[in-house]
Amino acid sequence: MVTGVLIDWGGVLTTSLADSIAKWIEADRIDGAHYRSVMREMIDHAYGEGAGENAVHALERGELDGPAFERDLAARLLTLDGVPPVADGLLERMFAGFERVEAMHDMLRDVRAQGVRTCLVSNSWSHTYQRDGWDDIFDAVVISGEVGMRKPEPRIFHHALTLIGLPGAECVFIDDIEANITAARALGMAGIHHRDPDTTIAELESLLRLTLRRA
Structure with missing residues (x-):
């Protein structure tokens, strides 16, 4: 599960x-x-x-x-x-052109409301993150430049798993870079290669056996 x-x-x-x-x-x-x-x-x-x-x-x-x-x-x-x-x-x-995708933020609120633990794992390029509302969607936050580790290094995934108190076999990792997903899968996690919100949410629904918002 x-x-x-x-x-x-x-x-x-x-x-x-x-x-x-x-x-x-x-x-x-x-x-x-x-x-x-x-x-x-x-x-x-x-x-x-x-x-x-x-x-x-x-x-x-x-x-x-x-x-x-x-x-x-x-x-x-x-x-x-x-x-x-x-x-x-x-x-x-x-x-500067990054804009929030509300469907993905709504999805994270939904999964947390169902008791699923959530963790951001992001490689930073020394840019500013718009952190409004993060307390509502994340149990833990791992920013590469803040922890001295980066994806696809296994240690950053181990760090994230420790923060949320779960083994890799009980987690799914979502990213838009295939190399990062490959690294997560090597640690026992399921992986979703993100291409668009609808497809990612549908795959996550199947894994979690939940119905999640898309808009």
Whole structure:
């Protein structure tokens, strides 16, 4: 029986990262093709099985502060004018387009009302989280930069499970990155690869044997 839900934030409880990035690219006049090439290499390395680490690992664990990462990333990018974008505040501008997905927040309220334990497990990029109402939907909160661990490292999942007092076999993990779900499954958790609220909620209903709100 599933009695715990671990869940990601950006792109799951919010609108998609791709939508937020698209708004930022337009607003800051970023060379989109160049940006995607730079980020694909960094993200594939950070969430793949390659040797060594890059700045994303350090940023997500809080070992590298936001301004330092912004300077590093800005130096790699170009605007349509052929110059690097302004580094100061770069991360906040990148994530400014995130909007709450109310159906997902309502779902968490529903599952908690049924006695299911809930825990946020989010990799932070030194950006600001909109935490209004979190006390209503989470029993515990794990932000990577605050705990010095990151997904898909097993230890961050062990930490989250300890906070809610449940074994992995009684929990489901919801995320929009497949590598993180693979890591959670290796610890005995069920996994839901989030693509849209309706599909995720339907899969969760099946696991929990509950009827949950979609709007």
